[in-house]
Amino acid sequence: MNYFSSDFKLGILGGGQLGKMMLYETRKYDIQTLVLDPSNDAPSRIACNEFFQGDLMDYDTVYEFGKKVDVLTFEIENVNVDALAQLEKEGKTVFPSAKTLKTINNKATQKLFYVDHQIPTADFKRFAYPDEILNAVKNESLAFPFVWKSARFGYDGQGVKVIRTYSDLEGLPEGECIAEKMIPFKNELAVIVARDSKGNVKTYPVVEMEFHPEANQVEYVICPARISEEVAKKAQLIALKVSKAYEHVGLLAVEMFQTENDEILVNEVAPRPHNSGHYSIEASYTNQFEQQIRAILGLPLGNTESKVAGIMVNLVGDENYTGSVVYKNIEKIMAMEGVTPHIYGKRETRPFRKMGHVTIVNKDIAKAREIAEQVKKSIRVIAE
Structure with missing residues (x-):
């Protein structure tokens, strides 16, 4: 065609x-x-x-x-x-298919899918509604602390809450949910897998994600991840196993935990371009968005290697501002070496809303991380 x-x-x-x-x-x-x-x-x-x-x-x-x-x-x-x-x-x-999406967009069925396909993931329990969680705790079949996740419609840190005490159970939204064992981990990692309808696959390098402690959103994506070659290979192999199990067409972002014992556990996936791949616009030979187009149209998959180390910083709305957006100090970060802002086109900002991102590229990943810190401290997404 x-x-x-x-x-x-x-x-x-x-x-x-x-x-x-x-x-x-x-x-x-x-x-x-x-x-x-x-x-x-x-x-x-x-x-x-x-x-x-x-x-x-x-x-x-x-x-x-x-x-x-x-x-x-x-x-x-x-x-x-x-x-x-x-x-x-x-x-x-x-593409991806309705079958793939139906499994993924419910976190409970997604977790059961991993169990059925012998894919390592954190232990969990499934509940029809939050009141069942209280009974499970009282019956000692569930112990604090654990992570509550809504089965549907969670995104950008929404629909997830760490439950440490009975008081944390108050006010949880109604509906199907899971309670997931808290995993002591060294790093949160991600691998994006590109797959076409013939089963050809390519993986992007493993990235490391640093999260905002309050908003539960990614603050930094670091590529390549600062992990051993052995751990990186293990993460990519597990991502490929997940991709093969879903038989998706297009991109699949596989988010994972690296435990204290260097085991890899799958957290969740997204069947589309993903925040963890934004660095690829400046840093990769083929960025994730072009790769998505190539994969779903059956065009040759592009080179997923990085040309240079890349770090992505999310631009989110300042927690104290709501209204017409202003990117304060954007000229200052544009004067920094290897810095490229991306503005998403949302006219109204609100606390923690994703408004854009900034990519920092450098031959030295440590230097890129230093500049990323300067970017984070300099720019603010506020309102008029």
Whole structure:
């Protein structure tokens, strides 16, 4: 099929920053794109050929949008899976598949999937509603501390809470959830795997993630991870095992824990471009967004090696500001060596909202980390 400068249409469900950065690549190749998003001000609106406003969880909206395109993908998991399944039945190409998404977008079924496929993961218990957790603690079948996770709709640190005492159980949202054993770990790692419909795969280097202690969001992504070659190889092999088990098409970001004993446990996955791969725009031969396009269209997978060490710093809204966004001191960080800001196009900031990211590249990873610290201390995302 001719994708370039043709009538071929790629549909993207979700018009956030991931979609916007994917559209940089479709514009490079002159691939027509249609985007569906609930917000009329979605960041992707400025870069696609056609924009449609609508509810991603509404069956008819997703189904009718899918019929307009030749290949359908998504940049967010919270979409109507039943509509995707029906489109597939009618011969529409959907990557990743509805089956893959259905398993992944429920954390309970995702964890059970790992158990069924002998993929190492933290011990957990599944509950229909939070009151069952209280009974489990009282019956001593569950012990403090543990990590509560909502089975559905958690993202960017939402839907996750460390439970240390009875008081931490108060106010948990209703609905299906899991209680996961707390893992003493050295590092949180991630590997992005690219896979096409023929089963060809490539992995990006292992990255190390540093999290904000309060918001539970990634603050820094460091590539390459500062770990031994042995641990890196183990992480990549486990990521490949996860990829093979899902038989996904496109990208799969596999988040993992490196335990104190250097074991690797899978935390969770995302079947799309991921925050842990943003560094690749400046640091890799083929960035993750181009790779997603290559994988879902059956084009040759690109080189995943890094040209240079890269660190990504998330730009999130200052916790004390809500309103029209201002990037204070952005000129200061742009004067620093190897620093590239990416602004997502969200006009309104609020506490801890992802508003952009900054990539720092340097031949020396230690130097890159120093500059990243300067960036973090310098720029603030505030409101007018």
